[in-house]
Amino acid sequence: MRRILSAVFIGTATVLLAPVVACADIVPVAKTAHPPGCNCPECRGAAASPAGWNSRTFDGGGTGGKPPPPPPGTGDSGAAIAVFLDYTNFQTRLNQMTTAAGVTNLSAAEVATIQSGIMSKVGTIYNGVTISFTQTLPTGNHETVTFGNTATAGTFGQAQEIDFRNLNPNDVANVYTGNFGFAVSSTVPRDQMISQLTTALAGTAAHELGHDLGLQHGDSYGDPGITPANYSNTAGIQNTHIMATGSTGITNAQRETDRTFSKLELAKLEFGQGLTSAAHTALTETTSAHSTTATAQAVTLQSLPLSGTNGAVVLAAIAASGEKDYYQFTATAGMLFTANIISDVLTGRYAKSVDTIITLYGPNGTTVLATNDDTQYDGNSFNGSTNTIQTSDSFILNATLPSDGTYYLLVQAYGGDIGSYELFLDEYNPNQASVPEPPMFVLTAAGLAACVVVVRRGRGRPGVPTPA
Numbered sequence: 001m002r003r004i005l006s007a008v009f010i011g012t013a014t015v016l017l018a019p020v021v022a023c024a025d026i027v028p029v030a031k032t033a034h035p036p037g038c039n040c041p042e043c044r045g046a047a048a049s050p051a052g053w054n055s056r057t058f059d060g061g062g063t064g065g066k067p068p069p070p071p072p073g074t075g076d077s078g079a080a081i082a083v084f085l086d087y088t089n090f091q092t093r094l095n096q097m098t099t100a101a102g103v104t105n106l107s108a109a110e111v112a113t114i115q116s117g118i119m120s121k122v123g124t125i126y127n128g129v130t131i132s133f134t135q136t137l138p139t140g141n142h143e144t145v146t147f148g149n150t151a152t153a154g155t156f157g158q159a160q161e162i163d164f165r166n167l168n169p170n171d172v173a174n175v176y177t178g179n180f181g182f183a184v185s186s187t188v189p190r191d192q193m194i195s196q197l198t199t200a201l202a203g204t205a206a207h208e209l210g211h212d213l214g215l216q217h218g219d220s221y222g223d224p225g226i227t228p229a230n231y232s233n234t235a236g237i238q239n240t241h242i243m244a245t246g247s248t249g250i251t252n253a254q255r256e257t258d259r260t261f262s263k264l265e266l267a268k269l270e271f272g273q274g275l276t277s278a279a280h281t282a283l284t285e286t287t288s289a290h291s292t293t294a295t296a297q298a299v300t301l302q303s304l305p306l307s308g309t310n311g312a313v314v315l316a317a318i319a320a321s322g323e324k325d326y327y328q329f330t331a332t333a334g335m336l337f338t339a340n341i342i343s344d345v346l347t348g349r350y351a352k353s354v355d356t357i358i359t360l361y362g363p364n365g366t367t368v369l370a371t372n373d374d375t376q377y378d379g380n381s382f383n384g385s386t387n388t389i390q391t392s393d394s395f396i397l398n399a400t401l402p403s404d405g406t407y408y409l410l411v412q413a414y415g416g417d418i419g420s421y422e423l424f425l426d427e428y429n430p431n432q433a434s435v436p437e438p439p440m441f442v443l444t445a446a447g448l449a450a451c452v453v454v455v456r457r458g459r460g461r462p463g464v465p466t467p468a
Contacts, residue, residue, distance in 0.1 A: 080132040081169065081274050082142035083209060085122075087115060087135065089148025093177040101184045106194075114198045121202035122209075125242060125260065128306045129275050141169035143212055145205045151176040156255075157204040159211030161347040164422060165282065165313070166213050166272035173208035175201060182252040196256040203259055206242050213272050215265055216345060218375050218390060220244040221382050222264020224336060224430045227398040228370070231382045238382075241265060247390065249379030264338060264397075266307035267426050278305060282422070285316035285325070293365035293408045296326035301427055311426040318354050321416035327409045327423070335427045336398040339409055343421035344392045354419030357412055358394040363405030370399040373414060393421075401427075 094114075095105045106114070115135070122133055151158065151174070159173045183197040220238040236249060241262040244250040261269070271280050280302055290297045301310035316325060331337065339360065343353040359371040375395040376387035383395065392414070401407060411423060 080130045081166075082138040082140070083122075083131055083133050084137055084142050084144045085115075085119065085133055085135050085205070086137075086144055086146040087148065088146070090115070090177060093148055093150070096178050097181050098184055101181050101186070103184050103186050103193075110194055113194060114201070117195070117198035118202045118205060121199065121258070122206050125202070125206040126209075128266075129269060130277055131275070143170070143209060144172045145175060145209055146172065147175050147177045147201070147205075149174045149176060150178055153179055155179055157208040159208040162211050162214060162216055162345045164214035164268070164271075164342045164346065164424075166275055167349070168212075169274070171212035173205070173212050175204050175208060177201060183256055199258055200252075200255045203242065203255055206259075207245070210243055210261075210265065210269075213275065214268055215243050216391075217243050217245045217248060218377060218395060219265045219268060220248050220262055221377065221397060222262040222267075222338065224263060224398065224428060226382065227336065227400065231397075232384060234380045234382055236380055238262075238380075247378065247388065263307045263309055263428060264426065267304050267309045267311045268424065270304045270306055270311065271313050271424070276306065280304065280311075280313075282313040282315055285314055290326050291324045293326055293328070293361070296328035296408055299327050299329045299425060301329060301331075301425060304426075307426075307428075308432070309426050309428040311424070314423040314425075315420075316411070316423060317350075317420040318356075318411070318413045318418050321413070321418060323412070323418075325411040327411070327425075328406050329409075329425065330406050331401050331404070331427055332429075333401060333403045334429065334431060335401045336430055337396070337401050337407070338398055338424075338426040338428075339394075339396045340424045341394045341411065341421050342424060343419065346422070350420035352419035354421050355392040355414040355417045356394045356421060357414055358396060359410040359412075360396055360399060361408040361410065363403060363407060365408055369402070369407075370396045372396050398428075 091106070091108075091111050094111060098105050119133055119135070126133075155176055156179055157173065157175045160171045161168065163171055180197060180200055183193070183200045185193060188196075220241040220243040221234065223237050223241065225237045226234050238244050238248045239250040239254050240259055242259050243262070243265055244254070244259065269275050270278075271282060283299065286297045289295060297314075299312050299314060301312045304311050312329075314327065318325065337360065339358055341356045341358060343350075343356065346353065357371065357373045360369045361367060362369055372383060372394045373392075374389045375391045375393055376383050376385075376389050378384075378387045381387050382397065394411075409423075409425070411421070413419070
């Protein structure tokens with residue numbers, strides 16, 4: 001039997017969330033690109049996906065030395081990443097949808113308006129990330145978002161993988177246009193209908209592309225307004241962000257409303273290879289033992305200009321049963337601290353993933369400030385003991401650091417497990433002055449067939465997580 005523990009410590013009060021008991025002999029569901037068991041619109045319809053999507057096959061691992069991590073990489077590509085918006089069969093799907101809704105089919109001019117609107121909106125959403133959106137098939141490496149494929153009703157989109165640090169430059173994501181009938185109605189003015197449909201399609205395109213660049217649904221909770229004090233009632237803040245989905249409680253009406261990246265979503269994008277012009281390199285775990293606070297590996301958090309946070313990524317592994325990995329970092333009082341293990345959701349990157357537990361200690365090395373086993377959430381409740389387990393990756397979100405000093409984070413495996421993991425760390429000062437929005441992206445169009453949005457943001461502010 002497995003006891004699932006999640007606890008947070010607020011001031012001098014300890015909030016121990018009652019453990020949930022799960023049977024160890026239940027046959028586990030195969031790991032998927034999206035969290036196992038998730039029934040949200042983005043995650044249904046796997047049967048309609050290309051072969052190999054959403055599969056997570058991990059071979060058993062040995063107990064020898066630390067497995068070598070992939071190259072750390074940097075965020076400096078020297079050129080914008082191309083994202084191909086593929087509208088093959090787009091008008092066919094639109095016509096099927098409008099016919100089913102009893103609405104007059106969209107004209108060629110209206111379809112062109114939707115396409116240019118999607119281009120504009122995804123450009124705005126990814127403003128600051130070195131991405132160029134185009135409707136002309138690029139010749140080299142490129143991400144692709146398709147709008148003409150089909151899937152089971154209720155499935156709005158699907159991504160090929162969760163590619164944290166953006167190591168695969170050729171992922172594909174689907175937006176299932178024919179399933180957006182909720183945005184089509186004869187009871188609202190036609191221009192309003194077109195606007196709402198455009199917003200919904202663009203939001204899902206940005207969402208699915210976000211997965212292929214390394215983001216997860218749970219990252220939508222990474223807003224400074226969500227802390228342990230309101231984990232039990234987030235008031236829907238997460239659903240204002242791009243990676244929100246059915247399991248986070250987003251409604252169809254919210255899909256028709258413009259959304260933005262959360263600070264956590266932006267910070268993770270900044271470690272994505274080629275996603276920002278500034279280099280943010282992942283660190284590798286020390287080869288020396290760091291199994292105590294005295295030997296903890298020091299990690300320096302880098303300034304992330306797009307998100308306005310400081311962050312780091314460490315590529316590491318639990319190589320032997322019972323191993324403990326300690327990390328240390330310095331911080332000031334009042335900072336909101338986040339630690340997230342990324343392992344379970346990676347698709348075939350390592351020989352074996354690892355089921356982790358993480359614990360944050362105060363400067364004395366013994367006071368537990370927060371601990372977490374699995375990422376759990378449902379709607380407006382985050383990391384509660386009765387929430388659905390979305391992934392076995394551990395997640396401490398926005399824990400307030402009580403004083404200046406050196407803090408310690410312990411990573412260990414559940415039940416003697418072994419395997420590789422990537423540790424994402426981030427801190428944010430909620431009292432800092434807000435950073436002004438950067439200038440708008442540049443849109444160039446030589447006819448619809450050759451429309452390109454080049455998105456770049458000044459380096460004055462941290463932004464979209466770039467996988468290292």
